[in-house]
Amino acid sequence: MTAxxxxxxxxxxxxxxxxxxxxELGLFARRNPLSVAAGLVGLxxxxxxxxxxxxxxxxPLKANFARMNKPPDAxxxxxxxxxxxxxxxxVIYGARTSLFVAFSAVLLGTTTGSLxxxxxxxxxxxxxxxxxxxxxxxxxxxxxxxxxxxxxAIGTGLPAVIVAIAVTRVPFxxxxxxxxxxxxxxxxxxxxxxxxxxxxxxxxxxxVLPQCxxxxxxxxxxxxxxxxxxxxxxxxxxxxxxxxxxxxxNMLADAITSLIPSWWLVLFPGLAITITVxxxxxxxxxxxxxxxxxxxxxxxxxxxxxxxxxxxxx
Amino acid sequence: MRKYLARRAIFxxxxxxxxxxxxxxxxxxxxxxxxxxxxxxxxxxxxxPADRVRIMADLGLxxxxxxxxxxxxxxxxxxxxxxxxxxGDTVRDLILHRGPLxxxxxxxxxxxxxxxxxxxxxxxxxxxxxxLDAVARVVSIVFIAVPGFWLGLLIVLxxxxxxxxxxxxxxxxxxxxxxxxxQQVIGPAIVLGLAQGAYISRMSRSCLLEVIREDxxxxxxxxxxxxxAIVLRHALPNAILPVITISGVLLGFVLGGSVAVEQxxxxxxxxxxxxxxxxxxxxxxxxxxxxxxxxxFVLVNVLVDLSYAWLDPRIRY
Numbered sequence: 001m002t003a004x005x006x007x008x009x010x011x012x013x014x015x016x017x018x019x020x021x022x023x024e025l026g027l028f029a030r031r032n033p034l035s036v037a038a039g040l041v042g043l044x045x046x047x048x049x050x051x052x053x054x055x056x057x058x059x060p061l062k063a064n065f066a067r068m069n070k071p072p073d074a075x076x077x078x079x080x081x082x083x084x085x086x087x088x089x090x091v092i093y094g095a096r097t098s099l100f101v102a103f104s105a106v107l108l109g110t111t112t113g114s115l116x117x118x119x120x121x122x123x124x125x126x127x128x129x130x131x132x133x134x135x136x137x138x139x140x141x142x143x144x145x146x147x148x149x150x151x152x153a154i155g156t157g158l159p160a161v162i163v164a165i166a167v168t169r170v171p172f173x174x175x176x177x178x179x180x181x182x183x184x185x186x187x188x189x190x191x192x193x194x195x196x197x198x199x200x201x202x203x204x205x206x207x208v209l210p211q212c213x214x215x216x217x218x219x220x221x222x223x224x225x226x227x228x229x230x231x232x233x234x235x236x237x238x239x240x241x242x243x244x245x246x247x248x249x250n251m252l253a254d255a256i257t258s259l260i261p262s263w264w265l266v267l268f269p270g271l272a273i274t275i276t277v278x279x280x281x282x283x284x285x286x287x288x289x290x291x292x293x294x295x296x297x298x299x300x301x302x303x304x305x306x307x308x309x310x311x312x313x314x
Numbered sequence: 315m316r317k318y319l320a321r322r323a324i325f326x327x328x329x330x331x332x333x334x335x336x337x338x339x340x341x342x343x344x345x346x347x348x349x350x351x352x353x354x355x356x357x358x359x360x361x362x363p364a365d366r367v368r369i370m371a372d373l374g375l376x377x378x379x380x381x382x383x384x385x386x387x388x389x390x391x392x393x394x395x396x397x398x399x400x401x402g403d404t405v406r407d408l409i410l411h412r413g414p415l416x417x418x419x420x421x422x423x424x425x426x427x428x429x430x431x432x433x434x435x436x437x438x439x440x441x442x443x444x445x446l447d448a449v450a451r452v453v454s455i456v457f458i459a460v461p462g463f464w465l466g467l468l469i470v471l472x473x474x475x476x477x478x479x480x481x482x483x484x485x486x487x488x489x490x491x492x493x494x495x496x497q498q499v500i501g502p503a504i505v506l507g508l509a510q511g512a513y514i515s516r517m518s519r520s521c522l523l524e525v526i527r528e529d530x531x532x533x534x535x536x537x538x539x540x541x542x543a544i545v546l547r548h549a550l551p552n553a554i555l556p557v558i559t560i561s562g563v564l565l566g567f568v569l570g571g572s573v574a575v576e577q578x579x580x581x582x583x584x585x586x587x588x589x590x591x592x593x594x595x596x597x598x599x600x601x602x603x604x605x606x607x608x609x610x611f612v613l614v615n616v617l618v619d620l621s622y623a624w625l626d627p628r629i630r631y
Contacts (some may be wrong), residue, residue, distance in 0.1 A: 012455050137332035140608045144570030145588070149604050152592045233574040236463055237589050252464065256578075266471055270464035278459035314337045 028290055035286020040270050042279040049095040056089035058156025060246045072264055079264035081254060087264060090246040091272050097247040098276070102227035103160055107283065109166030110220050118212055121181025122204050128178075136170035143168045147230050151239050157204050161240050169223050176219055177212050186209045221284035224276040230271050319620070326616050333608045334390075337601050338383050353536045369598025386601065397599040398591075405602040408587055414487055416576070416583035418495075419502045420568055424561070426507025432557070438515065439522035441546060450519070454512035462505045462571045466578030467503055483580050502575045509571070517560045521553035528552075555626060562618035566611045 017020040029036045044219045048055055050060050062085065078087035120128040138146070151164035184190060185208065233248020234240030248269040255265035377385065388394045395405035434454070438447040475481045483499065486494040525531065526549050534548045573585035584603065591599035 033330070039391075067416065133328075133332065137336060139602070140329050140333050142570030142611055144564040144573060145604055145607050148573070148592055149337065149340055149600060152600070225459065232461055232570075234461060236574055237577055237592075239589075239592055250417065252467065254497055256467065261467070261471055262473055263475070266464070266467050268600055270461065272468070273464060274460050277461070278456065280458055281455065291555075296602050 011176055019274055022297040027279050028140045028286075030292060032286040035289075038279045038282030038286065040277065041177055041285055045095055045279065046099060046274050049099045050304055052092050052096045056086075056092040057305045058089045060085060060089040060093040065295070069258075069262055071262070075225060078268045079263055080260065081251075081265055082258060083260075085252050086267055087251075090251055091125045091248070092267050094248045094251060094269060095272065095276070097158075098228055098231055098239055098249075098273075101158065101165065101231045101241065101247075102224050103164035104162045105227045105231075106169060106220050108162065109169030110173040110216070110223050112166070113170035113175075114177040114212060114216050114219070116170070117174040117177030117179075118204055121178040122185050122208050123200065126187075131174070135174045138167070138171040139175075141168070143207055143226070144230055144233055147234060148239050151234060158241055158245075161231065163235060165227050168230065169227065172223065173216075173219060176215055179216050180212050184208050218288045221287060225280040225284070228277055228280070261287065317621070322616055322619060325622065326612050329603075329612055330609055333485070334381075334387070334569050334605055335611075337388065337604050337608075338379075341597050341601050342379060342396075344500070390602075390605070395602045398596055398599050402581060407601055408601075408604065409584065411485065411580065412587050415485060415495075415581060416572060416585060418488065419572055419576070419581070419583065420500045420508065422499060422503030423506035423568055423572075424511065424565075426504055427510035427514050427564070429511075430508060431511035432518055434511070435518030435557075436522065436545060436550070438519040439526065440541070442519075443522060444559075444592045447519075450515055454515050457508050457512035461574075463574035463578040464507050466501065466505045466575050469580055481579065497534070498579075498581055501579045502578055502581055505579075506571055507576055508567050510561070510568060510573060513564055514557060518557045520552065522549055525549045525553045527593065532541070542558065555622060558621060558625070559618055562615050565614045569607050578598035 033125060064080065068080065069082055070080045072087075075268070076170060079093060080086055116131060120131045146168050147161075147164040150167055151160045154160045154163065164310070180300075190207050193207055198206075200292060231247065231250035232252070235247045236252045237249075238253055240249050241247050243254070252271040255261045255269075367578065375382070386396070393406060395409070397404050398408065434450045438450045441447060470480075481497045482494050486498060488495040522545070526545075531544060531549055539548070544613050572583070573588055576583045576585035577589060584606075587601045588607075590596075591603065
C-alpha cells in the first residue's frame with residue numbers, strides 16, 4: 001500500500017466525524033435538487049394519505065344522487081362520479097389505500113427478499129444454489145401476471161393484494177442484496193469475525209446486514225413506484241382491493257363502466273398515480289446517484305451509520 | 315456452441331417446470347372452491363354431495379393433486395391444454411384465436427421502442443447535457459412513470475371525444491382485414507412501445523457514453539473520421555449488447571403491461587382472456603395462460619443470451 005492511500009484512509013474517518021447529519025443532508029440537497037424536490041412531493045402525498053379524513057372535503061363513499069356525473073366546478077373541484085361521489089375526496093382517500101398497499105408490499109417483499117439474499121450470499125453452497133433456482137422461477141413470471149394469479153387464489157382483499165405484490169418483489173431484493181453480501185463476505189473484517197469464532201448468524205446480522213442497508217434503501221424506493229403501478233393495474237382489472245374502497249386503480253375501473261367515460265374520472269386518478277410514481281422514482285434515482293461511491297461516499301456513510309463498519313478499514 | 319445451447323435449453327425447461335409447479339400450487343392448493351364460481355353462491359349451496367362428486371370428476375378436479383398435476387403436464391405435451399369450465403373450446407383454441415392479436419401488439423411495441431428509444435439515446439449521448447439530452451431524459455423519466463393503461467384510456471377517450479372514433483371491438487385478424495386489424499393493435503403497441511423506448515433510450519445513452527470514452531474511439535477521432543461514422547460504426551456496435559439485454563427483460567414488463575393495456579383499449583386479445591378467466595375463476599384457462607406468458611418470457615431471455623454469442627465475437631461458449 002502506498003503512503004498516499006494510507007493517509008487518505010487515516011484522514012477520512014476524522015473528516016466524517018466532523019460532519020453532522022444535517023450537513024450531510026445539506027450536501028445531498030445541493031447535489032440533487034431534483035430528487036429533494038421529488039422527496040418533498042412524496043412526503044406531501046404521504047401526509048395527504050395519513051390525514052385524509054381531515055383534508056378530504058367530503059365522504060368518499062357517500063353517493064349524492066342530486067349531483068351525478070358533474071364536471072369539475074366550485075363545489076367539487078375534480079367533479080363527481082356516476083353516483084355523485086366526490087372525485088377529489090376519492091383521490092385523497094385513494095392515496096391512503098394505494099400507499100398503504102405499496103408500502104406494506106415493499107416492506108414485506110423487498111425485506112424478505114433482501115434477508116434471503118444476505119443468507120444466500122453469506123452462506124453460499126447448496127442453500128444458495130437452490131435459492132437461486134427458486135428466485136429464477138419467480139422472476140420467470142411477468143410481475144403483473146403473477147400478482148393477478150396470487151391475488152385470485154387467496155381471495156381479493158387488502159391482505160391478498162399486499163401478499164400478491166410482495167411475492168413479485170422478493171426475487172429482485174434477493175438478487176441485488178445477494179451480490180452485495182457476496183462481496184462483503186470477502187472483506188477482512190468479516191474474516192476477522194469468523195476467525196474469532198463468531199457464529200454465522202452473528203456475522204450476518206452485525207457485520208453483513210449493515211452494509212446492505214444502503215442498496216436496500218435504493219431498491220425499496222424504486223420498488224415503491226413499481227408496487228403502486230401494480231396495485232393500480234390490479235384495481236383497474238378488477239382483481240385488486242375490492243370496491244367500494246377507493247383506490248386509484250378502482251376509480252379508473254369505475255370510470256370506464258359507462259359508455260362514454262367522463263374525462264375527469266379518468267384524468268385525476270391517473271395523474272395521482274403518475275405524480276406519485278414519478279416522485280418515488282426520482283427520489284430513488286437521486287439516492288442511487290449519491291450512493292455511487294465515485295460520486296459521494298458521504299451519504300452512504302450517513303445511511304449506514306456515519307463512520308461505523310467501514311469496509312476498507314485496514 | 316451446440317453444447318451451450320443444449321445446456322441453456324435444459325435450464326430453461328427446468329425453470330418452466332418450476333413455474334408450472336408454482337402455478338399449480340397457487341391455483342389448486344390454496345383455498346377457494348372453483349364450483350362456487352361455476353354455479354354461483356346459491357347454486358353452490360343447493361348442490362347435492364352426489365352432484366358435487368360428479369361435477370368435480372367431470373372437471374378432473376377430484377383426482378389426487380399429484381395425479382392432477384401429471385394430467386396437466388400430459389395436456390401440455392399433447393398440445394390441447396385442457397378445457398375451459400364455461401366454454402366448450404380447449405385452451406389451445408382460445409390461444410390460437412386470441413393470441414395473434416397480442417403477439418402483433420408485442421412485436422409492434424418492440425419495433426416502436428427501438429425506433430423511438432435508440433435514436434433518442436444516440437442523440438442524448440452525442441451531446442450530453444445539451445438541450446436535446448435534457449428533453450430526452452425528462453421525457454423518458456415521465457414515460458417510465460406513466461402507467462400504460464392510463465395513457466391508453468386517455469388516448470381512447472381523446473379519440474372518442476374529438477373524432478367520435480372507436481377501434482373495432484371484435485377480433486379482426488391481420489389476414490382478414492389488415493386495415494381494421496392495424497386500428498386494433500396500433501394503440502396498445504404505441505403505448506407499450508413508448509414505455510419500453512424510455513428505458514431503451516436511457517440504457518443506450520449510458521452505454522454509448524461509456525464506449526465513447528474509450529481509446530479506440532479517440533483514435534478514430536484522431537484519424538479524422540467524421541462524427542457520424544464514429545458514433546454509428548465504431549461506438550454503437552459495442553454499446554448495443556446491454557440494450558438488447560434490457561429489451562429482453564422489458565418483454566416481461568410488456569407481457570404483464572399488455573394485459574392492462576389491452577383492457578384499456580378494449581382489444582380482445584389474450585390478456586383480456588386471462589383477465590376474464592381470473593374473474594370467472596376458470597382455473598384451467600388461468601393455469602395454461604399464465605404458463606404461456608412465463609414460457610414466452612423465458613424463451614425470449616434464452617434468445618437474448620444466444621444473440622450475445624452471435625453478436626459478440628469475444629463470447630464463445
